[in-house]
Amino acid sequence: MKKAVCPGSFDPITNGHMDIIKRAAELFDEVTVLVVTNPDKKCVFSPEERCALIAKAVEGIKKVKVDTFSGLLADYVRANDICAIVKGIRSSSDFEYEFQMALANRSLAPCAETVFITADPQNMYVSSSLIRQIAAFGGDVSDFVPKVIVEEIEKRLK
Numbered sequence: 001m002k003k004a005v006c007p008g009s010f011d012p013i014t015n016g017h018m019d020i021i022k023r024a025a026e027l028f029d030e031v032t033v034l035v036v037t038n039p040d041k042k043c044v045f046s047p048e049e050r051c052a053l054i055a056k057a058v059e060g061i062k063k064v065k066v067d068t069f070s071g072l073l074a075d076y077v078r079a080n081d082i083c084a085i086v087k088g089i090r091s092s093s094d095f096e097y098e099f100q101m102a103l104a105n106r107s108l109a110p111c112a113e114t115v116f117i118t119a120d121p122q123n124m125y126v127s128s129s130l131i132r133q134i135a136a137f138g139g140d141v142s143d144f145v146p147k148v149i150v151e152e153i154e155k156r157l158k
Contacts, residue, residue, distance in 0.1 A: 016123035020088035057146035074108035
């Protein structure tokens with residue numbers, strides 16, 4: 001079985017994330033959307049809340065599950081027999097950062113390849129930080145996040 005992981009902070013999950021997850025599910029037998037702890041980011045939603053939002057968003061997508069992990073991604077990959085780390089790329093700056101991470105992960109967990117999936121053009125500018133900013137000012141985020149979680153996001157961020 002070919003298992004992949006889509007790691008990220010997902011604070012909150014966006015339609016761009018969803019596109020990458022769905023496309024990864026077409027390529028692999030199992031895809032884990034992994035909420036990871038990034039000590040450099042101050043998140044609005046707790047890891048458990050992010051997992052719950054993601055679970056709602058991916059409900060009905062075959063082969064996709066949700067998990068959370070605090071530690072090195074390479075440790076999770078090795079412990080769960082993961083063969084691929086899937087990362088979405090929106091821009092050249094995304095690529096530069098993700099390329100560094102891919103090289104580090106290759107060294108730490110040679111059992112897994114990093115697979116880059118380019119963002120759909122309609123999602124290239126969408127980021128979790130943009131969603132948080134729009135919602136904080138009372139803007140409508142329904143075009144940018146899965147419909148099933150719009151109300152929860154807007155309630156938290158207004």
